[in-house]
Amino acid sequence: MKKFYLQIRLLFCLILISGIFATANAQFMFSAGATVGGGFIKSNSPSVGVFTTSVFIETNTVLFSEVFPRLSFIFAKDFNAIIPNVEKPYFPWIQGITFKGVTTQYFDGRYFLEEGVGLLALNDRTFSDTDNWNYGVVLSINGGFDLRGFNLDGFKLGAGAEYGITFTNALPQYSSIHAFVLYTF
Numbered sequence: 001m002k003k004f005y006l007q008i009r010l011l012f013c014l015i016l017i018s019g020i021f022a023t024a025n026a027q028f029m030f031s032a033g034a035t036v037g038g039g040f041i042k043s044n045s046p047s048v049g050v051f052t053t054s055v056f057i058e059t060n061t062v063l064f065s066e067v068f069p070r071l072s073f074i075f076a077k078d079f080n081a082i083i084p085n086v087e088k089p090y091f092p093w094i095q096g097i098t099f100k101g102v103t104t105q106y107f108d109g110r111y112f113l114e115e116g117v118g119l120l121a122l123n124d125r126t127f128s129d130t131d132n133w134n135y136g137v138v139l140s141i142n143g144g145f146d147l148r149g150f151n152l153d154g155f156k157l158g159a160g161a162e163y164g165i166t167f168t169n170a171l172p173q174y175s176s177i178h179a180f181v182l183y184t185f
Helices: 002-022
Strands: 030-040 047-060 068-078 093-107 111-125 131-148 154-166 173-184
Touching: 002 154, 030 068, 030 154, 047 131, 047 173, 068 173, 131 173
Parallel strands: none
Antiparallel strands: 030 047, 030 173, 047 068, 068 093, 093 111, 111 131, 131 154, 154 173
């Protein structure tokens, strides 16, 4: 567990340092957003239908002009957990942290497509006696409508998909189809 917190601190410091260097750039941007949707999780078990949520932050860096680092927290839990009057002793769930590079292409004005690839740390809780951290990769694609103005402050709205797979322990994985919102400060 201490190893995980050390990794979180390292990622947080990396984001802060890249943000400090980005302030030297005249077009410094900081964004925060969230996703909500549905999908599947799987470990040493059959796939389980889940609701998914995610919150994330991103900023620009001087290291890459077209790739934005995005740090996000993901959570997915069995759909039955939100249905009233379900008396089940345990609902499978996962939570995790992703750090990915995201790039965006614009089409005809305000329509966009963004792709991301990065690293994943996933806490597998698919069984009541399972609590282990697994590491792997995450891939995502989002499309939508950019409502930001000339100074790039404002909202981006859209929908997308994300897939995360790990390569350690029980090999947990998740997939999500979601709606998302992002606000640039």
